[in-house]
Every structure is written in C-alpha cells, then in structure tokens.
Amino acid sequence: ILYSGALPYNIENRTAMTAIGNILNMRYLESIREKEGGSYGVGVRGSLSKVPVSEAALMMQFDTDPEKQVRLMKVIHSEVDEIVTNGPRPDDLQKVKENMIKKYSEDLRENSWWSGTLVNFYHDKINYVEDYTAAVEALTAEKIQETLKKLTEQGNILEVVMKPAE
Numbered sequence: 247i248l249y250s251g252a253l254p255y256n257i258e259n260r261t262a263m264t265a266i267g268n269i270l271n272m273r274y275l276e277s278i279r280e281k282e283g284g285s286y287g288v289g290v291r292g293s294l295s296k297v298p299v300s301e302a303a304l305m306m307q308f309d310t311d312p313e314k315q316v317r318l319m320k321v322i323h324s325e326v327d328e329i330v331t332n333g334p335r336p337d338d339l340q341k342v343k344e345n346m347i348k349k350y351s352e353d354l355r356e357n358s359w360w361s362g363t364l365v366n367f368y369h370d371k372i373n374y375v376e377d378y379t380a381a382v383e384a385l386t387a388e389k390i391q392e393t394l395k396k397l398t399e400q401g402n403i404l405e406v407v408m409k410p411a412e
Contacts, residue, residue: 247322251400253294253302257372260294261381262393263302267292268342269334269390273325278308284318285310296370302397312409319405330395333387346382
C-alpha cells in the first residue's frame, strides 16, 4: 500500500514523514502481528523526496495468507485513519523521538551518513548536523497528524496484491 502526494521539501516535513513511518511500524506490530496474527511484520517507510518534484510517500508492505489479505489491508488503512483523526498515541511519539535521536547519534559515526548529509547540505540547503535534533524535538502529535492528513487528503493511494499461482 502506497500513499503519495505533494509536500514541501524541508527538514520539518522530512523528519515528520520518518516519524510517521516509525509510529505506524509500531502500530502494525501490535495490530497486524500481535492482534491479528496475520504477518510476522509490516515493512513501513515514510519518506520525502525532492527529485523530480517534492513528494511524500508512505509505503507499507507485508506477507500474509491470501485469505487474510483483505482484512489486513483494512487494518493498514484504519491505523492511518486513526492517526489522521486522533493523532499518534503520546507514548508512541515519545518512543519514536527517542529512537530517532539515538539513531542520529549512531549515524554520526558512519561515513555513508556523512556522504548523504553533505549532499543534502549543498543541494537542498538542509543542515542535518545542526538542525536535525531540534527538528525531532519539535515534533508534536499535532504536526504528525497534520502532515499525515495533508498526505492522505490528496487521495493518491496505490494497492498492489501479489497472489500465488493457483
């Protein structure tokens, strides 16, 4: 399942999209894996790109028994709708922010992170070294809710189902 749409490219929106992906990852672990027993896990990625146009994407993918597929896709959408309607749970948001800051401190030791960060700085005028921590700390439930709502209201939803040959 892919939600996509126009969203301005900046550190605030990029950080929010990453957080949305991480929050949904936690939600799906609870709802899809633990409650429904429908999959070992859901791969979730929230991202923001600038080329060729400024666009946000939220992608969820999972494997399941074909008989559970319709039900689980409804759960995927309902978790998105829940955040659009009520915002993320405070404990989920806090945990995600803590994990993002921890990952950032680990990333500072990686050459590949620095390579991408330099490209972002010179091409996109985004300074992750000085501004990332503040962008994460500035994330609020309202910002997450507002960003996800802007994305979903555009109505760009793609669903792909691959079924085994019969």
